[in-house]
Amino acid sequence: MQDLMQDIPLTLDRIIDHAARWHGGREIVSRDAEGRVSRTTYAEAHGRAKQVSNALMAEGIARGDCVATMGWNGYRHFEAWYGTIGIGAVLHTLNPRLFPEQIVYIVNHAEDRLILADRACKPLIDQLLPQCPTVEKVIYLDEAFDAWIAPHSAECAWGGFGERTAAGLCYTSGTTGNPKGVLYGHRSNYLHCMMTLQADALALSARDTVLLVVPMYHANAWGVVYSAPAVGAKLVLPGQRMDGASIHELLETEGVTYSAAVPTVWQMLLTHLKETNGRLSTLQRVTIGGSAAPESLIRTFHDDYGVDVVQGWGMTETSPLATVSVPDAEVAKLSFEEQVPYKLKQGRLLCGLDLKLADDAGDPLPHDGRTFGRLMIKGPTIAAGYFKAEGGQVLDEEGFFDTGDVSTIDPDGYMQITDRAKDVIKSGGEWISSIEVENIAIGHPAAELCAVIGVAHPKWDERPILLVKLKPGQTATRDDFLEFLDGKIARWWTPDDVVFVDDIPLGATGKIDKKLIRQRMQGYALPFPVEPAR
Ligand code: ADP
Numbered sequence: 001m002q003d004l005m006q007d008i009p010l011t012l013d014r015i016i017d018h019a020a021r022w023h024g025g026r027e028i029v030s031r032d033a034e035g036r037v038s039r040t041t042y043a044e045a046h047g048r049a050k051q052v053s054n055a056l057m058a059e060g061i062a063r064g065d066c067v068a069t070m071g072w073n074g075y076r077h078f079e080a081w082y083g084t085i086g087i088g089a090v091l092h093t094l095n096p097r098l099f100p101e102q103i104v105y106i107v108n109h110a111e112d113r114l115i116l117a118d119r120a121c122k123p124l125i126d127q128l129l130p131q132c133p134t135v136e137k138v139i140y141l142d143e144a145f146d147a148w149i150a151p152h153s154a155e156c157a158w159g160g161f162g163e164r165t166a167a168g169l170c171y172t173s174g175t176t177g178n179p180k181g182v183l184y185g186h187r188s189n190y191l192h193c194m195m196t197l198q199a200d201a202l203a204l205s206a207r208d209t210v211l212l213v214v215p216m217y218h219a220n221a222w223g224v225v226y227s228a229p230a231v232g233a234k235l236v237l238p239g240q241r242m243d244g245a246s247i248h249e250l251l252e253t254e255g256v257t258y259s260a261a262v263p264t265v266w267q268m269l270l271t272h273l274k275e276t277n278g279r280l281s282t283l284q285r286v287t288i289g290g291s292a293a294p295e296s297l298i299r300t301f302h303d304d305y306g307v308d309v310v311q312g313w314g315m316t317e318t319s320p321l322a323t324v325s326v327p328d329a330e331v332a333k334l335s336f337e338e339q340v341p342y343k344l345k346q347g348r349l350l351c352g353l354d355l356k357l358a359d360d361a362g363d364p365l366p367h368d369g370r371t372f373g374r375l376m377i378k379g380p381t382i383a384a385g386y387f388k389a390e391g392g393q394v395l396d397e398e399g400f401f402d403t404g405d406v407s408t409i410d411p412d413g414y415m416q417i418t419d420r421a422k423d424v425i426k427s428g429g430e431w432i433s434s435i436e437v438e439n440i441a442i443g444h445p446a447a448e449l450c451a452v453i454g455v456a457h458p459k460w461d462e463r464p465i466l467l468v469k470l471k472p473g474q475t476a477t478r479d480d481f482l483e484f485l486d487g488k489i490a491r492w493w494t495p496d497d498v499v500f501v502d503d504i505p506l507g508a509t510g511k512i513d514k515k516l517i518r519q520r521m522q523g524y525a526l527p528f529p530v531e532p533a534r
Pocket of ligand 1: 172173219288289290291292293311312313314315316317346403404405417419420509511
């Protein structure tokens, strides 16, 4: 029997329509590359996004065409975003931190017709353009953008297409092989927005002021470009400056209550706060994702600043948020100290998704909190394949997507990432979690960044070593770090060596680049003979 409810497609233009109509006066605050702060509102941004749509159509952009953006978080980027998707064109966010040859590949693969870019990206764009024949025009997201939309009306009919129409295109950074495109739909992003707004996920509300540190080009900005306007939260867009002092200033001057970013950004903020004896007077909650949240970070936020850290896990292919480390009823009864082990896990699954652990043959593994396996995920916000069928078939016969992450799931449903499959260290046939060792090591007061990689060992196949970049002016020895780890991890997980380095390379999304570290460490030999303590 057919239901009798109204058949309204779940298209994303309805989100900004709603924000403009019901939260029209809520502010969008942006800071540009020079540090200037500008203020607009959802109502104004809505009108200007419609002007963008008209300007795009005047350029000949039609439904299904790819329009790229390249820039940091700012109000013009936000207007370009909604202006593009409102007419059924596809918003392709380019990450300016990728290698130029990767960007050329991506632009050509997507067949981008226009690029809307921050002025700071001009040297990069000038370098790329001769190799990108599909690009007809570049518009810079400053006064040039204002002039481009100025002649156009703020009236434009949005929508009118099915909810399965493509809305956004985001390429994974391609640490192995070429980057692959994830093509989001209006429906999938709309559902992701609704799923992540619940109290046990991002828990955003009309009372929040949200600092969106996660770049709009990184994994769909964790959906916050949709979830903040959906509830009428004030949105603060920090531009290019992510250093501790700049982030702190915005947190305080704008009265930010909630923010989302990768751990490295928060490490920089906490270092700055320590150095300056700074306070966080309004911040209540932060979501950390993209890489595992170190224990020291969770504790410092809680103990020194009264800020609750919630860890989220996901990937570009999962829209991205899929699990969140909020306490269930039993865990909520525990003290903070007892809750820490749960906060270190990546958390429990959002409604609408399904997770399973599988071995290399694809057979299911138990959810006992100990058994490591490949993490597989299924749901309407999970990629069914990559753009233009790159990478071929990516789902198993039950329709689960292989995340490339290795994890455990405990009997209460808390999932914990132990490694990316390609970074796994296998010693004597058993897995060592490099992430766990790193996250304890970074708690050493002298450490700025830590990375654990596996190196070949004649008896155990592989053994872990710890690379440490010390904070400026700090000193520490190999034994200091080994003693610090002692008792906090299994003895046989203890790294066989500690190597002090000047630089731990970060990739285009601010994560530790282990592939590059392994390349750099190719000539390294373990100080033999070493017998791991069992
Ligand atoms: P990239 O592959 O470009 O880094 P993604 O942002 O899609 O892009 O990365 C997703 C990966 O990041 C996940 O597969 C997982 O390995 C890692 N990740 C994301 N969130 C967490 C988290 N909270 N803890 C540990 N790892 C995480």
